[in-house]
Amino acid sequence: MSSRINIARPRDAAAAPAYGTGAGAYNDPYGFQSRPPTYQASTPAPNPDDPLEKIRAYASKVEDMVEIYSQPLKPHLPAIGRFLIVVTFIEDAFRILTQWGDQNWYLQKHRYFPWGISQIFLLLNVLTMLGASGAIITKRYSEIAVGSLLGVIILQGFGYGLIFDINFFLRNLSVVGGLLMVFSDSMVTRRTFFAGLPNLSDNDRKKYFQLTGRVLLIFLFIGVTLQGQWTFARLIFSLVGLTACIMVAVGFKAKWSAAFLVILLSIFNVVVNNWWSVHDKHPQRDFLKYDFFQTLSIVGGLLLLVNMGAGGISVDAKKKF
Template structure:
C-alpha cells in the first residue's frame, strides 16, 4: 500500500524540480534538433524518405522476394543446362577440337555442367548447402574448361555470381550441432554474417566489369560514378537496402538495353554471348534482391549504427 504526503510550501516560493542540485544542469552535448536548412540534414531526410517508400511499395512483393531472388540467381545455370542439351554436338566438337578434351572426358564435363538438380534444390530450399557447393564447383570448372579463367570480364562476372550463391547460403543457413565436442566452432549468426559480408563484396564486381569495359561517354561516366558509389555502400553495408535496390533498377534497365539478345538473328554469333551476359546479370540481380530482403548482416555500418 502506498500513501501521499502533502507538504505545505511557503507562500510565494517558486517550485524547483531539482531543489538540491542533484541533476545535471549542463547543456546536453548529444544529438540536437536537426536544422531543416542544413544540406546534410536535407540529404538525410531525403534518404529516409526513399527508404520509407521502398518499404511501403515493396510490401506486396516482400513475401515473394526470397523465391524471386533464388530463381534469378540460378537462372544462368538453367540457361547453361538448356544450351548444353540443345547444342550437345556443337559443345562436344568445341571441347574436343579446340580445348583438346579426350573423348569421354568431354561428355562427363558437359554432364557435370548440367546442374538442373542443384538449381532446383536452390529454388526449393532443399539441401541448399550441397546445391550451392555444386554450383560453385560448376562456376570454377567452367572457367578452366572453356579457357576463360584469364578473361577479366568473365572473371568479374563469375565473382558476382559466387556472391549471389553466398547470399543464397546465408539465407538458408541453419544451426548444426558441433561435429566434435570441445573444438571451437562458429555459431550460426557468426557464419551468417561472414557469408553476408563476402556475398555483398563479391556482388559488386559485375559493376566494376561494366566500368572497365566499353566505350566512354558522358552518360556512361555519370552512371559509372553513381553506380560505384552505390557499390561502395553495398560493400560496407551503409544504407544497404537502398543502394541494393538502386543497383537492381540500374542493372535491370542496363540488361534489357545492352544485352537484348532476342533482337539479334538466331544465326548471328553475338547472340549466344549476349544471352550469356543477360542471364548472368539476372543472377546477380537475384543476389541483390536477397540482400534487399535480408539486410546487410552484422558486419555492416547499418548494423553498427543500431548499437549507438
C-alpha cells in the same frame, strides 16, 4: 464510526508566502524554488539548411518509400531471389543440350578433349546445374547445391579456357557472391554444418558469409564499367552505380543501395543485353544471352540482400548500437 484519512493540503494562494516583490511576485506552495536547479546537456537542433541534413532527410524518405512499396513483394523476395540466382545455370544447361554438337566440337577441336571425355564433361555439367538449381529453388540441401554450382563455375572456367578472361572472372565472382547469399540464407535453420569450427557460432559464420557475398556481388558492375567506350552518360551511370556498390560492400544503407542497384542493373540488362533482338544465327546472340542471364543472377543476389539486410558486419549494424 467512520474514519477519515487526513491528507495534508497546501494552503490557498492567499495564505501562501509570496516570493519576489512587486507585480512579479509569485507563490511557491510546494517549495520548488528551494530545490537546487538541475542542469541538463542540451542537444542542438539540426540545421535544416545544412547540406548533410538535407541528404539525410532525402535518404530517409527514399528508404521509407522503398520499405512501403516493397511490402507486397517482401514475402516473395527470397523465392524470386533464389530463382534468379540459378537462372543462369538453368539457361546454360539447356544451351548445352540444344547445342550439344557445337559444344562437343569446340571442346574436341579447340580444347583438345578426347571424344568420350568431352561427352562426360558436358553431361556432368548439365546434370549438376539442373539438379543443384532445383535444390536451391526448393530450399533442399542448399549447402550441397551451392557447393556443386561453385564446382561447375571452376570446372567450366578451366574446361572452356576462360579462367584468365577478366570479364568471365569478374562476372562469375558476382555469381559466387549470389550463391554465398543463398548459403547464408540457408544457415538460419542449420545447426550441424561445419562442425570442425567449434569456435564460431552459426550467427558468426552467417555474418562472414553475408559480408563476403555482398562484397563479391559488386564485381559485375565493376566489369561492366571497364567495357566499351566512355561517354558522359556512361560516366554518370558508372559513378552513381559505383557509389551504390561501395555502400553495399560496406553495408551502409545496404537495403536501399541494393534495391537501387536492382533497378539500375535491370534497366541496363534490358537495354544493353537485348539478345532477343539479334538474329538467331548471329554469333553475338549467345554472348548477349549469357550476359543477360548472368546479370539476372546478380539481381537475384541483390534481392536476397534487400530481404536479409547487410548482416552483423556492416555500418548499418554498428549504427544500431
